[in-house]
Amino acid sequence: MKRILITGAAGFLGSHLCDKFISEGFYVIGMDNFITGDKKNITHLLQNENFQFIEHDVTEFVKIEGDLDYILHFASPASPIDYLKIPIQTLKVGSLGTHNLLGLAKAKKARILIASTSEVYGDPLVHPQDENYYGNVNTIGPRGVYDEAKRFQESITMAYHRFHGLETRIVRIFNTYGPRMRLNDGRVIPAFMGQALRGENLTVFGDGSQTRSFCYVDDQVDGIFKLLFSDYSYPVNIGNPHEITIKDFAEEIIKLTETDQKIVYKELPKDDPLQRQPNISLAKKLLGWEPKVDREEGMKKTFNYFKSLSYDELRKSEHKNFTKHIKR
Known part of the structure; x- marks a missing residue:
């Protein structure tokens, strides 16, 4: 049985990856320090004989007993609210955390996939x-702590690949959504759905003409799985190329939730991207991958998940563990 370490295992995407690899016959070691992850995302796995959980911060030395075939590094704050509240931890997990895991992969002769x-x-x-575009990033802006952590992560991963011959893979993840997202984490979909469920007006930043492209979690996980077992070491975009303006998307959410909320407009945050749409030609050619779940179907599944949350969960606006780590 192949053994895989998944960091960020209690997070939205990490927990779905744990499910996927267990279903494919792997022994999964999940790792998380719960800075943004949630135990409830992996509770259903704790009694599974093919799952082991280790509570640990990957910015500290990572030790795994026994053989290890693969590593998926998904430990990182991933939403604006998270990385603006804990900027130093965000930089540390992208730098020190990635360095630790690349070292572990080298020691174990394991293939490692980095979540960019x-x-x-x-x-x-x-x-x-x-993937050939080098980007337009403000290194010293408020979003720079996340953007540069991920850019450094890619650089050190390629250095280990070139210098040590390490088997590496890099996935560039575009907006992904689905069950187990945290409400009010600053991302568009949970923010809109949370506001609709609470009877609040939907907040659109800027004039709403900026665009996003949303990929359902099952499609994202499938793309990551295929990339891990490919022979390609350079970054690959995995996302849904169907683009929509934020204003039109807010109107879709109002229709989906059958509420009568209005759209209110606020100032656009500094360096907020005005366009976001993946070119997935490489993923199609290299992996034979493209998304299958259309937005209407995916949004219904996601909304039903949010509707199932308790009243207290719906009202909660801040992760309980932030205060524990805020000074790091």
């Missing part, structure tokens, strides 16, 4: 964005 992001493109001057 479309944010490496910044506020892009090229549209749609393909």
Whole structure:
């Protein structure tokens, strides 16, 4: 049985990856320090004989007993609210954390896949964005802590690949959504759905003409799985190329939730990207991958998940563990 370490295992995407690899016959070691992850995302796995959980901060030395075949590094704050509240931890997990895991991969002779992001493109001057675009990023702006953490992560990963011959893979993840997202984490979909469920008006930043492209979590996980077992070491975009303006998307959410909320407009945050759309030609050619779940179907599944949350969960606006780590 192949053994895989998944960091950020209690997070939205990490927990779905744990499910996927267990279903494919792997022994999964999940790792998380719960800075933004949630135990409830992996509770259903804790009694599974093919799952082991280790509570640990990957910015500290990572030790795993026994053989290890693969590593997926998904430990990182991933939403604006998170990385603006804990900027230093965000930089540390992208630098020190990645360095620790690359060292572990080297010691174990394991293949490692690094979770990068479309944010490496910044506020892009090229549209749609393909893997050859180097980006337009403000290194000292408030979003720079996340953008530069991920850009450094890619650089050190390629250095280990070139210098040590390490088997590496890099996925550039575009906006992904689905069950287990945290409400009020600053991302568009949970923010809109949370406001609709609470009877609040939907907040659109700027004039709403900026665009996003949303990929359902099952499609994202499938793309990551295929990339891990490919022979390609350079970054690959995994996302849904179907683009929509934020204003039109807010109107879709109002229709989906059958509420009568209005749209209110606020000032656009500094360096917020005006366009976000992946060019997935490489993923199609290399992996035979493209998204299958259309937005209407995915949004219904996601909304039903949010509707199932308790009243207290719906009202909660801040992760309980932030105060524990805020000074790091």
